[in-house]
Amino acid sequence: MSDITIYHNPECGTSRNTLGLIRNSGAEPEVILYLENPPSRVELSGLITRMGIGVRDLLRTNTEPYVKLGLDNPDISDDELLDAMLVYPILINRPIVVTPLGTALCRPSERVLDLLPDPQRGEFIKEDGEVVIDKQGKRVGEA
Secondary structure, three states, rough: OOOOOOEEHHHHHHHHHHHHHHHOOOOOOOOEOOOOOOOOHHHHHHHHHHHOOOOHHHHHOOOOHHHHHOOOOOOOOOOHHHHHHOOOOHHHHOOOEOOOOOOEOOHHHHHHHHHOOOOOOOOEEOOOOOEEOOOOEEOOOOO
């Protein structure tokens, strides 16, 4: 059993890049396809708490359910937002990564590097061609 979990959407480039960075560290995470297997209310609330963010901060705003449900209304409670995310998991922003070092919404994908217990093992180039990790396994742009 892996000590790293990613709530993943394979259709999302950021999620794919994050998964790639995890694997580039030598880890094989537990991959939860959250659109097919959404977290329970307790799990989702726990993830939000561990990330130290508000419910609204995890909400994807560029989706049809967000507009249809009028979730931009600031009077909508956190409980109502959670209800919407459970009914429409596409509203949950991703990827969420859980490791022994913490839990975070990994946007941008490089954010996962702060959560990984093991260093990168070699070069990593994001899908858009951006070099994130050099051939020596060092983060590009780090001193």
